[in-house]
Amino acid sequence: MESPSSQPLDGQSAIVTGASSGIGEATARALAGAGARVALAARRVERLESLRDDIEGEGGTAVVVETDVTDRDQVQALADKAQSEFGGIDILINNAGLMPLSYMKNLHEEEWERMVDVNLKGVLYNIGAVLPVMTKQGSGHIVNISSVAGRRVMPGGAVYSATKFGVRALSEGMRDELGAEGIRVTSVEPGAVDTELPETITDEELMDDIEGMMSGFDILESEDIARKILEAVTSPEHVNVEEIVIMPSGQRM
Ligand SMILES: NC(=O)c1ccc[n+]([C@@H]2O[C@H](COP(=O)([O-])OP(=O)(O)OC[C@H]3O[C@@H](n4cnc5c(N)ncnc54)[C@H](OP(=O)(O)O)[C@@H]3O)[C@@H](O)[C@H]2O)c1
Known part of the structure; x- marks a missing residue:
């Protein structure tokens, strides 16, 4: 009989990138609350x-x-x-990202490059680092955080969407290849979530334009996303939740 204090992720370990705020922080709390030992990764150590x-x-x-x-x-x-520390890696939450939206004509080229470096190459580096461990274990779950911007492109979102479409494509290909190795892959695609993410926007022309688009509805909380991720990673082994698309009820884009 199970001990009354047993948790669904007891004995499992997880890496969460971008755990210093927003969705990563909420997901780290949710995984730890479900019994996982968690490695918290980001630049803001405090x-x-x-x-x-x-x-x-x-x-x-x-x-x-x-x-x-x-x-x-x-x-x-x-x-x-x-x-x-943990003797294995069962879950990777590949979450670190930034979203300095801008109009192409305003040529925020350093921000374009930064998004590719963090949102796409950073995601790949993490996959490359955990895959040998998971393949050897014959088990693991990789959760890549894409976005609804990985399905459709909002004004000023061309480069951000290019990275998030990329992450979604990556998840699809990985799920197909790695399922037989016992490794599950989930793509998470949220709409607007109340986090620090918009603080990376520096294009003033765009800021004026999107203010209207993002008002008039209740946006999601990071905990809304964390709850869905927890559901996916605690599903029975034979169940791969391939994609999670989660929108504020009132958001049109
Ligand atoms: N908020 C939304 O509306 C929304 C919607 C869809 C998808 N998403 C995606 O959700 C993910 C998390 O974003 P969030 O909304 O939770 O925003 P956030 O609160 O700004 O969190 C971003 C996280 O990424 C980390 N990060 C940024 N650059 C990094 C780097 N070079 N190395 C390591 N960590 C880095 C930040 O940590 P440090 O600065 O401490 O390094 C921070 O923890 C992102 O991939 C984002 O694209 C967000």
Whole structure:
């Protein structure tokens, strides 16, 4: 008989990138609350330390690993740390991202490049770091955070969408290839969520235009996304939740 205190993710371990705020932070809390030991990765270490303290205060287990996902060596060190601390890697939440939307004509080329580096290459580095471990285990679950912008393109969102369409395509191909290896892959595609993400926008012309588009409805909370991710990773082994599209009820785009 199961002990009354058993949790669905007891004995499992997870890496969460971008755990210092928003969706990553909420998901790390949800996974830890369900019994997983969690490696918290991002650049803002003090935020991660505070999150670790909260998780440990609730009786959970977490380690902080300062990681810039654009640096492949740091991403490998993150996977190595999770592997050595926890003895395996069962779940990767591939979440770190930024969204400096801008109109193409305004040529925010450094921001274009940054989005490719973080949203796409960072996601790939994390996949490359955990796959050998998961393949050897014959099990694992990779959750890639795409966006509704990975399905349709909003004004000023051409480059952001290019990265998020890319992440969605990657998830589709990975699920097809890796299912037979016992590795599940889920693409998460939220609409507007109340996080720090829009703070990366610097195109003033665009800021004026999108203000109207994002008002008049209740946007999602990070916990709404975390709850759906938890459902996916706690599904029975033979169930792969391939895509999660989650929108604010009132959002049109
Ligand atoms: N909010 C939305 O409406 C929405 C909708 C759809 C999809 N998403 C996606 O959800 C994911 C999380 O975003 P969020 O909304 O939760 O925004 P957020 O609160 O701004 O979180 C972004 C996270 O990414 C991390 N990050 C950024 N650059 C990084 C780097 N170079 N190395 C490591 N970590 C880095 C940040 O940590 P540090 O700055 O501490 O490194 C932060 O923890 C993103 O992929 C985003 O595209 C968001």
